[in-house]
Amino acid sequence: MFKTLIDAATLAQHVNDPDWVVIDCRHDLMNPAYGRDAYAAGHIPGAQFASIDDDLSGAKRGADGVFRGRHPLPERATLVETLRRFGIGDDTQVVAYDAHGGMYAARLWWLLRWLGHEAVAVLDGGLPAWQWQAPGQPLATDAPTRAPGKLSDRPALTRTVTVDDVLANITSNTNVVIDARASDRFRGENETIDPVGGHIPGAKNRFFKDNLQADGTFKPAEQLWQAFTPLFTAPASAIMQCGSGVTACHNLLAMEVAGLPGAALYPGSWSEWCADPARPVATGA
Known part of the structure; x- marks a missing residue:
């Protein structure tokens, strides 16, 4: 497996x-x-x-x-x-x-x-x-179909938090929010992708591409462990987010590779957070 x-x-x-x-x-x-x-x-x-x-x-x-x-x-x-x-x-x-x-x-x-x-x-x-x-393996252009599978809905192996949880955390400071977006988006300097720029107050920035080597493969587990552990006291205290809950999963995968399971995903991420002007926004580094 x-x-x-x-x-x-x-x-x-x-x-x-x-x-x-x-x-x-x-x-x-x-x-x-x-x-x-x-x-x-x-x-x-x-x-x-x-x-x-x-x-x-x-x-x-x-x-x-x-x-x-x-x-x-x-x-x-x-x-x-x-x-x-x-x-x-x-x-x-x-x-x-x-x-x-x-x-x-x-x-x-x-x-x-x-x-x-x-x-x-x-x-x-x-x-x-x-x-x-995989030399000698040509790319295909057909669209294969499969017989339906029998996938069950079983207890989750992951954790999520809501926007209300993240908002409350600004006061409690119980968890650390780690933002997977590029640094210019985190700072609020890329209006093309993020019309409302910035980040959740108190968040730290860990660009998902920093998990990769030059050839696009993941860095070794030890390197990932060394990169992530300074960001939190324990993996379970980390909340991963990005622009819309997609690339945050890359950081979660990298943490699993590093032997650091247990962090939560904030699925709505920045696109949900910034949709309500009442929620606080930080800018800069």
Whole structure:
């Protein structure tokens, strides 16, 4: 069972394994059509495409009409049905990949763990690694289908916090909020992506790309451990967030690789937080 990362050479040995499901999670925040177009142009053989917007996120507004963020969590029952359609069952080994160092694949990794599914891993290095670590494996252009899986909704292997929890934490200072966005967004200097710039008061910045080596694969566990441990007193005291709850999962994955499990995800993240002008905002470093 692979629970965090898997290398391309190992995946190549299992692309035809009926008990394995490979999911292409490529996405572009500024171009929603990119993922499907890239998948159609070429993907790992047997892989199916999951849309961050349509498959791996829920409605942006709740039943009360309140904005929940750019990529809020889907309803658990809806997510279970979506993943069953991909052929995922309780005994399925799932491998998620993208072409961006795992920034989107980590979302599916986290969501499956949220449903209590352990056998899910991110392809280390993504599609680029597949192309140089698995020579002789051509990309496919077909769109395969699988028989529905029998995935169960089991106790979560992850934790979440709400916007109210994060707001209360500003006063209690019980937990540390760690923001996975780039430093310019954290400081409030990128209005293209964040019309309301800045960060949650008291938050620390750990850009998710700092988890990666130059070739796009994850840094060794020891290096990740050394990078994360100065940020908190214990992993369980950390709350991970980003722009919309997607790349925060990359930091959560990196912490699992480092042997530091237990941090929580704030799913609404900055896009939910800044939607209410009554919530405090900090800027600068």
